[in-house]
Amino acid sequence: MRSAALRFCPVLLLLFANLHLGSAAAVKKRADKSDFLVPDPYSRKCPMGTYLANDSVSCVPCKKDEYTEYPNDFPKCLGCRTCREDQVQVSPCIPTRNTQCACKNGTFCSPDHPCEMCQKCQTRCPKGQVRIAPCTQHSDLQCGPPLDDNSSFSTGVIIVTVLLAVIVVLLLVFCWRICCCRHHGAGDGGELSGKPSAVVGMARRTSNPSVETQKKLVPVPEGDPIALLRRSFNTFVDCVPFPEWKRFGRALDLEENDLYLAEQQDRVSLEPFYHMLNTWLHKQGSKASVNTLLETLSQISLSGVADRIASELIRKGYFQYEVS
Structure with a gap:
């Protein structure tokens, strides 16, 4: 009886080994399947370092010399930047970040x-x-x-004094504007308007809809309109918050493909914003106007930025108020 049991031991050990190897293979198969990247179920975008495959149900890792810095639904990854001859490479391109360059x-x-x-x-x-x-x-x-x-020490005292004076003036202006807004709101029915103001450089409409007091910007005399408009792009790029450039482009009726091509420019030097504005100018041609850009900013709740840009363009001598 004991010898028979000993004969069965090798058989039992063999069965146990097969069962263990089969379980390990199944676990590995499940692990491989769980590592398969898929788009986010809510945004339908792939994580950075990947792009959306043609089947639209899987995310493919970027190849060498390619990257994506943000969640995206691109059909392919972006090409890595190559530093110029007058630059040095600070950090190489990786799947989740473009090449970082700096001046020598x-x-x-x-x-x-x-x-x-x-x-x-x-x-x-x-x-x-x-x-x-x-x-x-x-x-x-x-x-x-x-x-x-x-x-x-004297210079430091002067600087602090000037800063305090500026803060006091800004607070006074802020309080004055609030009082004026309340006064006008009470005259129109006792409620303050929640709508954004018109573009800076344009006066408010009167209570009579048939009478308009809006002032638009026109190029200074003897100035080339297109050249002055292109020159004003620097001011728009300086004043409009960079994260808003895509929303600004969509409001200008640019297509997603236009924004996608602009996004491939160097982010560090704000090139996507410049590229977007140049694309808009190319599409508009002779119909392009600085007033269109300012009115579009007001439409996307950036009227304060539009006001600042209009004032700056007048200060630089590019444009002036239209004389009615």
Whole structure:
């Protein structure tokens, strides 16, 4: 009896080994299937570092020299950027981030403007001035008059005094505008209007709909309208919050493909915004107008930004109010 039991032991061990290997294979198969990426069930977008496959039900990882920085539904990944000859690579391109480039030592490029070419830094300050800040990849050598301890303290006091004065003036203006809004709201029926104001540079409409007091911007005399409009793009890029550029483009009736092509430009230098505005200008042709851009900003609840842009364009001497 005991010898028979011993004969069955190898058989039982063999069956147990087969059962264990089969279970391990099933677990591995399930694990492989769980690693398969699929779009987010709510936004239908793939995670960064992937793109939406042709079947629209799976996300495919980006290949070498490709990337996607945000959740997307792109049909393919974006091509990685190649640093120019006057730049050095700060960090390489990875599936979730584009190549990061910067100007070489001794050169700089202001982050407020498109970095089309790195500029050489000053090697020394003019006579009678001292170095305040060294040259960096984003700014030139900063120079100024020499300051002793007393003058530094006096300058600090003056700066603080000016800042406090500015804050007080802004608070007074803010309170005055609130009082004026309440006064006008009571005259129209005792309620404040919740609608956004008109574009800056345009007066409010009168209570009589047949009478309009809106003022539009026109190019300064002898100025080329298209050239001045293109020159004003810098002001729009500086004033409109960069995260709003896509919403601005859609409000200008640009197609998603136009925004997709613009998005492939260098994000660091705000190139997508410039590319979007140039695409809009190309499509509009002679019908393009700065007033269209300002009115569109007002329509997407950025009337305050539109006001600031209109004032800045008049200050720079590009446009003036239309004389009725």
